Amino acid sequence: MFEPENSLEALMQAAAKDPGVVPAFYKVLLDAEIYVLTPEMSVKPGQRRPLKSRETINIASVEFQGLTWHPAFTSRKRISDYVREPESCLGAAARNLFELLPNSNFWLNPLSECQKPLPASEVSLLMTGKIFETLKTAK
Template identity: 30%
Template sequence: MFEPENDIERMLMLASAEPAERPGFARALMDAEVFLVLVPKGGPIVPGPDGNVTIPEGTKLTLPSAVRGEEKLIPFFTAPSRARAWFRGDHIVAPDRTRDLFGRYPDAPFVLNPDSDYGKHFTPQEVKFMLAGHFEDGPQTITTKAPEQVLLGHPKEIPDALIAALGRELDAVSSVRGAWLMLASRAGESEQSWMLGVDHDGAWEDVRAAIGRALVGDVLKGRMLDAMPLDSSSLSSTLRTGIPITASERGFLKKLFR
């Protein structure tokens, strides 16, 4: 039984049941006090009679990893009791602030309250979004300052629900001539994301809004989705070989049936 011990835990429970509450929880979490498990290396922690601990000279404190499959994540906790319940070995629990923690490890995946009834995984991309002040569930526009290395591939399992949702919304946008979906692996990130390429001749804001409507619910299954307008680049050429999302290339059909 998970009994909330503070406001951020009450917000976490509410956000887990109400999607509309999730942006507010993410915003509050960034400036909330959270807690880390620190494990000694080089010497034991010595408890004093006053309840404080002494760290012997030469002892280093390190963050343990939580494991999900083959991936290692940085654990953090909403209360000291959650940290103590997760790590049974010799350790101390130290307070921190989520914004500072994410800022120190912006390229790392995190997990809040591992092995607890209420928690959340954060991909490196989610961490970057939150550090940049993006908390909404809808799509965000991010401009990169330097070229990124992106490897595209076809998924082993077809995301039928995601394809159906994107197809339904993009088919309703008259400026969309075609759209294709592939898996993307970015340099320095352990988790794959979806990459959607859209061929259109109208306002990108209309496409962006349609994608936002399609992503309501859990169709992404924890993955991130990036979308880009297609042009003459090699990346766009590769994306056109992906899973077709829209029913057809409208321009081609219009020429056939006029």
């Protein structure tokens, strides 16, 4: 049974059941800290470090249905549900990750009971704010 760890997860779970909650989920998502796996980044388990200016990082990706997706997680617990061995990760506001990785597909909480694919087209609409117009006309 999925138990939300934070307000983002609670909204994500509610939005899956009630389309009226979707706009609130998207608004909170942009400023929420999410995590992506960075397998080649040198950080010891449990430690944090800032990114260096112009640092090159490798973000983990998976192939699914012919597309490349970045697994992204709404809490640290969701990471440990996904990978069994300690893995380095980058935590940042979703907005910043979306800017850092333009035209990328993200999959929030893959393998979780509460997951959400975010194709690049949806991320683009979210970043420009046009997704809120789309949601209004879909009602």
